[in-house]
Each structure stands twice: as C-alpha cells, then as structure tokens.
Amino acid sequence: MKKIQLLSLFLVLGLFINASEVEDGYKIGDYVSDFSLKNIDGKLISMSDYKDAEGFIIIFTCNTCPYSKLYEQRITELHNNYASKGFPVIAINPNDAKRQPGDSFEKMKERAKAKKFPFPYVLDETQNVATEFGATRTPHVFLLDKENDKLKVAYIGAIDNNSRNPEAVTEKYVEKAIGEIKAGKSVSKTNSKAIGCTIKWREA
Amino acid sequence: MKFYTRLFALGIFLLFLSNETRSQEVTALKLNELQAMMDKPSDKVKVFNFWATWCKPCIKELPHFEKLNKEHKNVEVFLVSMDFIEDLDKKVKNFVQKKQLKSKVLLLNETDQDQFINAISSKWSGAIPATLIVNTNTGQKDFYEQEFNEEELNQLIKRYIN
Numbered sequence A: 001m002k003k004i005q006l007l008s009l010f011l012v013l014g015l016f017i018n019a020s021e022v023e024d025g026y027k028i029g030d031y032v033s034d035f036s037l038k039n040i041d042g043k044l045i046s047m048s049d050y051k052d053a054e055g056f057i058i059i060f061t062c063n064t065c066p067y068s069k070l071y072e073q074r075i076t077e078l079h080n081n082y083a084s085k086g087f088p089v090i091a092i093n094p095n096d097a098k099r100q101p102g103d104s105f106e107k108m109k110e111r112a113k114a115k116k117f118p119f120p121y122v123l124d125e126t127q128n129v130a131t132e133f134g135a136t137r138t139p140h141v142f143l144l145d146k147e148n149d150k151l152k153v154a155y156i157g158a159i160d161n162n163s164r165n166p167e168a169v170t171e172k173y174v175e176k177a178i179g180e181i182k183a184g185k186s187v188s189k190t191n192s193k194a195i196g197c198t199i200k201w202r203e204a
Numbered sequence B: 001m002k003f004y005t006r007l008f009a010l011g012i013f014l015l016f017l018s019n020e021t022r023s024q025e026v027t028a029l030k031l032n033e034l035q036a037m038m039d040k041p042s043d044k045v046k047v048f049n050f051w052a053t054w055c056k057p058c059i060k061e062l063p064h065f066e067k068l069n070k071e072h073k074n075v076e077v078f079l080v081s082m083d084f085i086e087d088l089d090k091k092v093k094n095f096v097q098k099k100q101l102k103s104k105v106l107l108l109n110e111t112d113q114d115q116f117i118n119a120i121s122s123k124w125s126g127a128i129p130a131t132l133i134v135n136t137n138t139g140q141k142d143f144y145e146q147e148f149n150e151e152e153l154n155q156l157i158k159r160y161i162n
Helices: A002-023 A066-082 A105-114 A128-133 A173-182 B002-022 B031-039 B056-071 B085-099 B113-120 B150-158
Strands: A037-039 A055-060 A089-093 A121-123 A140-147 A150-157 A196-198 B026-029 B045-051 B075-081 B104-108 B130-135 B140-144
Touching: A055 A066, A055 A128, A055 A150, A055 A173, A066 A089, A066 A173, A066 A196, A105 A121, A140 A173, A150 A173, B026 B085, B031 B045, B031 B104, B031 B113, B045 B056, B056 B075, B056 B150, B085 B104
Parallel strands: A055 A089, A089 A121, B026 B104, B045 B075, B075 B104
Antiparallel strands: A037 A121, A055 A140, A140 A150, B045 B130, B130 B140
C-alpha cells in the first residue's frame, strides 16, 4: 500500500514537473530582470542604460532563420518609429554558434552592417536571457512596459499576423499594444503565436 | 519527318509519364481538413510532424520519421510542411522528390498562424520542428515542441502502440 502511495506521489510530482517545463519563462504581467549583453560594437547593453525609455521591444532573432530575415525590415521600422516614442528595439541573438555557425558574433556584425540595423543587436552567449524570458523561437517578441521603474511584460508573440507579406498584414500586434499602453489602456491582445525557427540551444 | 515528330511526341509523353509516377504527391490543405485527418478514427497511430524545407533541425530528423513510417505497420506518418503555399511547387515538391520521401506530405495552406497554431495545440509556441501523436483508439493526443533523435522517437512511439 505504502509503495502505491509513494508511486502515486511520484506520478503527481512528475505531472507538475512536466507542467512547469511548459510554463517556463515570463508571462504577461511578470516583472523582468535586467541583462547585460554584448552588442555588435563590443559594448555591453543593459535596459537600465536607457534613462528615458518607457518600455522596450525585446526581440529574440538571428541571422539565419528565414522568418527572422522576413522581419528584418519590419524590425527596423519598429525601431525607427517607436524609439523616439520611448520604445526602442533591442534585438537579442540566442543561438549557439556551434550549432548554427551563421549566427556567430562575427556574422552578427556582418548582418547588422549589411542591413543597416539602427538598433542594438546583442549576443546572449550563455542563453540565460532567452531561458529566463522563455523564448522558444526566432523571431519572438517581448514588449515591456515601464511601471514605477520596473519593467513589466505587456505582450508576447509575433510582430504582426503575416510573416510572408507585410502588405497583407491585418493585425499589427506590437504597434497596437504600444498604442494601447500609451493611451493608458490595457493591452487587448497580449499573446500571439507564429511559426519560427526553434532556438538552437547548446548541446548538453 | 512525320515519323520523327511522332517519336518526339512519344518521348515527351513517356518523360511526362515517368515523372508523374516517380514524384510524390504533396497535398495542400486547410486547417479544418488537417483537423479532420487528426480526429478521424484509425487503428493506426498517427504521427504529424511539422517541418519546413528551410528548417535545418527538421530536415535532420525527417529520416527518423520516414523510418518510423516504413518499419511500423501500425504507424502512419504525415509530414506537414509549414512552407508558404507559394513555395509548394518549386521548393516543397522538389525537396520531396530529391529526398524520395515516402510518408504522406501535406502543406498547411493557412496564413493566420496565431489561429492555426493554437487550434493544433495550446502547447505549441510555433517553433518547429514539432510533432503531434494521436491514437484515436486510446484517446491519446500529445504535442511535442522539440527535435527527436532516432532513439528518442522509437522510445516515444512505444507509448502509443498497443
């Protein structure tokens, strides 16, 4: 009997562990920790460096994923339109360069130069930031809203609802959310999903 | 002259015929059609692997799914491409032909990703590769957003085969 009880306890625990794996990472309303990651110019970037920011558009992205490439121009436009309004873009490459050589720090510099990125493009070499955020794919957006000097997750997901064709977009999730935040409203759509490349985690 | 023209026409015809028989069919379908395939009662364990021609880790694990389809009589594998419909002929069909894929290849022709990803599984964030395993006899239906090696996949499928 004891054995059965013990067994069921393990089974129940197992369920919880499984569930928590899925739920890992920040959720809407969570406060996020700052990071310090190396930008393509060699300097470390932290969110606390931006004294005037009202929030951030954090985008996990990379050089190699076709979906990331499809969004490069739109990410540039987001930064150009919203940095001056208090919401700059910080692009974070979470991929392990051993598994994806095209995503090395050197290649990041090349890509940023070729595409004239106006925003910081930083490397998450330890993958700790991607893990903490719960990023799973590239591109993966986390919109942060500053509230009493703390940064709160306001939106998680895609930039808009048509990856292939910017002309065919009918929902601009990130822009809409920023608009709502700036108007003092609550964000109406806080999560969206999109196809993307799985993050190339280091092999254990 | 006439003879040569006829021979030429016959040659073209044969070439066309041989191409037709060799190439695997790729079926483009809508979300409701895919869902119907998932839910349709079957004595086989259905494995839906979500992949794309541009996805390296997906391509790496495709042979394991091909093997699964070939070696298990009671498993049916569906390779569901996440490529854009515009790439069906040039990219997907060519790829299927080149790799001589034997499993059934489908292409999900939907653009509202937020909608179809949630409809397929609330556990799916949208990253690929990802795999859904369905056993309609036991009611098992599980989603895995991860890559598999051969051993992992073989171990996993045992849970679904009676």
